[in-house]
Amino acid sequence: MAGTRATEDLRLVQISKEFETFTAVQPMDLTVPGGSFFALLGPSGCGKTTTLRMVAGLEAPTTGRIHIGAKDITATKAYQRNVNTVFQSYALFPHMTVLENVAFGLKRKGDSAAMTKARQTLDLVQLEQVATKKPAQLSGGMQQRVALARAIVNRPDVLLLDEPLGALDLKLRRQMQIELKRIQSEVGITFIHVTHDQEEAMTMADTIAVMNKGRIEQLGDPATLYEKPASTFVANFLGQSNLLRAQITGAAVDGVMPASTHDHDVWVAADRVPDGLRDVWIGVRPEKLRLGDAGRNQIKGQVTDASFTGVATQYLVAMPWGFELMVVQQNDGSPRAGVGENVTLSWDPGHEFVLDQSQAEDAGSGLVDG
């Protein structure tokens, strides 16, 4: 029966959470499409975990409603919701075996096939051989998979993952990212993944909501967020950005607009410039900047640092006005520059993004033009 049921959308309507001393989540709307892998990404304290806990029913929202499909679940208790959580600390029951842990939820519902289903789910996460062990006897990665099995065995409408990979080492984390993605597509449940790791969010999620200070800054698929960040915060939080202070100096000609940054004339793609904006940040990702004059927009500078990372070389290039740009050049055989060398940096219009200059330039902390 679980397999045939269509997964339904989760909708948060004007939901907010205020604690005694601060507001964790500002009123916000959010729709998570059924069956998708959704990530809530943000720095610690941005309200992502609080949002998750409200969906789980572990925290009551101050305002707003929570819907799953047509059902309003705002007033229901955690134990009445068909929503399950994988906790950051796993929160496995230490006095029960792995199998008992996994069967716990089904038994509460009086499912007579609880043990069989629990075994099948342990099979899915490849842990059938440790069914009779206690959680404390397992490694961190195994405990993580038990926590996952314990949640998905219940076939919840929505599965919540609260920084589930935070306690694992890098290699295991990469493995589990792939594993989680596989399991999600196998069971078809809506996954909401809370994380502060932008790489993890981009690797796994279909859609990412970037949160900051209790608000959603931007919502979109990973590529859109990276290529067209809507705010300096998103630009700096997802990957590295060079933000240049600039003015739009004219009207669009053949799809590009003239702009000036520190007396250098550059061209930006007209469709990237919000209407009527004059004072802007021009953002260029380090890998979009090239050493040499192959691109239409060109700036001269001096290399102050070069670090070889294997697949690429990372340069810091000082501009005449003091600001340092980060450039990442693939080691594709193109000539390398040394420290102290004068170089020309270039990029083509359309490889940049344009943001309103009234935004704080250092939101999310990145490289900032003085």
Add this chain to the structure above:
Amino acid sequence: MAWFRKHLLTFAAMVTMTILLLPNVVVAIYSFNKPNGRFNVELVRFSLDAWKHPCGTSGICDSLSLSLKIGLTASLVATILGTMIAFALGRHRFRGRSATNLLIFMPMATPEVVMGSSLLALFLNIGMSTGSLAILIAHIMFCLSFVVVAVKARVATLDPRLEEAAADLGSRPLTTFFRVTLPLVAPGIAAGALLAFSLSFDDYIITNFNASPNSITFPMYVWGAAQRGTPVQINVIGTIMFVVSVAFVLGGQLVSARRARAAS
């Protein structure tokens, strides 16, 4: 020399155990004695008389049964109340929480003589007669502190996420308490209950202040008997108590060892 160094710890442990257990062994040996006269201080002749008639001396088994009754009731009540108090102190923030913490600690810090006499003064002032009930109330009062301390320590180590996880998995609050919370706190509760029982069973000073001629507990009986001579039955009951306690501890060890083995 190397051999000696290697076994030094074993040797030290054996000496310590011997010193600790010797009195119990002496008590056990003298329980098989048939003394001349009223004082059981000299080994005279082997006899099973006392073991065959443990209640052979007047009043001894009455006092034992009274001590057991008071001990069991006091530890039961103290354990139930103490567990609830421990949860309240460990889990909730409320007005008067630190005051409660302090008051709970007081009976452990107060000298028994002071507490016994104060309680007597209190009972007399409110017009309550001394006797079994007064003793029971006094015992519940001082046992409570120890139960609270034992359970609170366990509650403090309990991850609140576990209860959240249970609720998240569809477990109602009452089910969560019995399936998750209680099993995890149980060792603390058991330790508190055992401690309470042995404290109550053992208490002489506070009990003596609040006793009446009709409520002679076992420690009071032994103390009283010692003035006039020590019946061998005291050794018999003492030995039984010792063996029962050791059996309890060994049983507990065995259960946890088996659990650990089953789990691995």
